[in-house]
Amino acid sequence: MLSCSVMRSIRLASIAVAASLLGACASGPAKPSAQVGALYGELDVAGKGYETALQQSREGDLQASQASLTRSLDRLKDASARCGNTAGCDPQRFFSTFDHLLRLKDGDFGGAQDLDSDVDPAQAAQAIAGKTGAASLPQAQRSVTLLHGQKLSQLIAMNGPVKAALEMWLTQWRPQLMDAYVNYQYMRYQMWPAYEKADLPEALLFGIMAKESGGKVHAVSRSGAAGPLQFMYATGMRFGLVSDDGFDTRFDPAASARANAEYMNEQLRIFNDNLELTIAAYNGGEGRIRRLVGDDTSVSFYDPRIYNDLSQETRDYVPAVLAAAWLFQHPDSYNLRFPRLDSVPGTITLKRPASLSELTVCLGSAGGMSDGWFRTLRNLNPRLDPQVSQPAGTMLQLPKVLEQAYASRCVDGPWPILASDLHKAVIPVVAAPVAKAPARSRGTKNYRVRRGDTLISIVRKLQCSSVQEIAEMNGIRHQHLRIGQQLKLPVCR
Template identity: 25%
Template sequence: MKRLFTVAVLVSMGIMSGCASHHSVDELPPMQAADPSVDDMDLANGMDEPAPVEVDSVASIDNEDLWVRLRAGYGLDLSVENDRIRVQRDWYARHPKYFERVTTRSERYLHYIVEQAEARNMPLELALLPVVESAFDPFAYSHGRAAGPWQFIPSTGDYFGLHRTWWEDQRRDVIKSTNAALDYLQKLANRFDGDWLLALASYNAGGGTVSRAIRKNEEAGKPTDFWSLKLPRETKAYVPKLIAIAQIVQDPDKYDIPLQPIRNEPYFAEVDTGGQIDLAQAAKLADISIEELYLLNPSYNRWATSPDGPHRLLVPADRAERFSLALAELPVDQRMQWARYEIRPGDNLGAIARRNRTTPEVLRSINHLKNNTIIAGRTLLIPGPAAGSDSYTLSADSRLADNQNRQRDGRQKIDHTVRSGDTLWEISRQYKVGVKELARWNNMAPGDKLSIGQTLAVWSKGTGTTTVASRGDNNMVRQVRYSVRNGDSLYAIADRFNVSVNDIRSWNSKVASKRYIQPGQRLTLYVDIRQSY
């Protein structure tokens, strides 16, 4: 097993050599943090806090506590005081349990981040930036399509070589995203002559935004430090928030906020798997829960690691040797479960992929196909989970299902199947819900694209929804788009689909204000598919 420091440097070099964009880092767009009102209900399902550190004395805390090491490496001016900092600090002081939970949750990742920042001689306050960005939730996904603990947006992630595939999203990879974020922050600091506050502001708002604000102040003969610049509202709060957090960590007793000690030792170790492996199988070999494995390897979207690598897993440090030995004894053909499918006349790769919950790209890669052409009679290898789908509790599908089905007080759930031409905005208007709400219920951002056939959960307050829900099995209720024909009336349509006229009016706001319906008009209906029409 390689030393973590050596691995980190190599990974960091790999990130920089694998840049997918030719744009200058100065041209990268802003990366907004996750919503500041992060609620623990919205954090990763099953994200248990690590066990508390047990210590025998104050002296042992000083020797072993990672917070002590972090404070020793502070490099920002934390003596500054102003209303912008006090507002943020007072919020945390009013929510000490939240601060305690978030910082305790950081235990899985903080030692590695501190180690990498130290190696670069960076101010260690930067190690606390994921508190601002994601509340140390590796699955955080913001309204601006930012993902992971450091909240990389797609274009900036691409620039730093954080690849996104069906199998994984490396913006959530603990090692790769940390090194990419520190690379980015150092570049921004270099751009602003070592001013870390301007670098932090640029991380949030974009370097161009900060540079323009500086030029305006220069032209007006005003100071060009962070506190004097006219910046977006979020950015003006972003830097004070980090300073407030660093001040609290520096002296938690002063602000009456408990700070759970964190061991000053690596939480995880890296193990070379030599190839793709099923995550349930890997968790069993390491003798840890699959939730813990996902939380250390949150980049993986599915039930297995990516076939394209990097072929490694992070496991708790005290389980690394056990996992390595067990992995070495496991036959290669037992690392993944494969099904053999004989191609039938009329089959196409897309349909086979959909039936097996995978993609044509995956099937092409595994079966070494140059295109989507397949021949009847030949055999395809299809990957599948070794355990039941319920076992992979933090896979993308499981997290989506948990979020979509989480009860919302005073609301009823409707399953909306995406049709051609649908957008989140149009769907939100149809159900009278907010676009951000709709996106959040479905682990999306408002700007994300929809796919035909995709199922969205809509939690509506509408009276029509209540009527549908009262029929019993919501899974039997489907949305129908009905085109009005000559001779149709609301009463005839209601009778045909076994709904009421009031239902139809509540589902279609334009109908409610008119006495008659017109041929060609499209109505939205929610019908029980167990009925025959």
């Protein structure tokens, strides 16, 4: 394993290389010359030297690895800097080499740490308490779990669509990316074990979740897809996401991750480990992708025969998932810093009745969470209506860092009193205008909720209403049903 000083030198050198490469982009194209050829030769030698350093590190010859690494990186930095001032030198060639080296070292570990780790050492060293096997490894190593024997870096083509998606995640989508990272870290102990068991890369799980919901467990799309990984009702049923005592388990982080892992492995088998086609199937429907692909599972997702027949949503979705997965593995290489989080899971037993909303108020910004803890509390306790007070003695899931904050802020003193007062505030009721009945609806009928029912499944049976209409007719919040509950439904004709 390389020493900390070696790893720091590699990190600094990589940043310097990236900076010099960016500077080289300013030069314009010109006719190649002998001087340009010499620079390209230096580039090739630097790349080979880096490979030699990696091999020496794997063999345990750390002194020789350090010397080879220093020489190759010095050569690469010097050549890339001179490229910017040399007519005819192509900066893209240097970018390609840098990208190749980044992929080359991805997942190559000397001991428990890889060269130029993209995860902050303090964060990478944090393991889930009590876990063994892959779950106890540093995050950098877990994120490159092999996908059926292949490194994720070997499967992500850094082409135009993926590069464009990288730019979107680093600019317009950046707030969603950061929120997704925070949300995922606190749910990680619930979601990652299913992916680990299925031998799927953690980065892929994060990429799908970031694009689908941003890590919001109770997200519901206009098409009815639900949960952190946005399962449609029928697909969720196929993978065991059913109603459990009136709770739609698509909203359960652990259950949805397990179902997603099963789905991905099923489709990977069908598409012969073609990751892009598998991700396309998850978004656009496996039946459609199978019809387009036929028997040639080696065909590229970007082949015009496939790509041109897909919806724009799926064309954008696949590179967006891959780009988010890539950034999860290599944030530093793209000038991205994910926050350090103390995400060790914990529990509390309520000492006094309280809702999740009230707990959010009394916890405030404990643990440095400036945005408050509402989203995290909801994600970790998905079966609870956040507005409903839970009785004393109820056990709740939360980050361990909040256990002491709960004891000091939410049991006695002014904050729980304030939270309760705000929660019990009465809002004047204004009579809503009478809405026109749907064209196919006349009157109402009673319906008793059965085991397995969800609002979405009931609406599908009616075929003349919507989730919103039935929820409003019955005063239902957060789509929570109870077995035996009486509902008013429109009479369809």
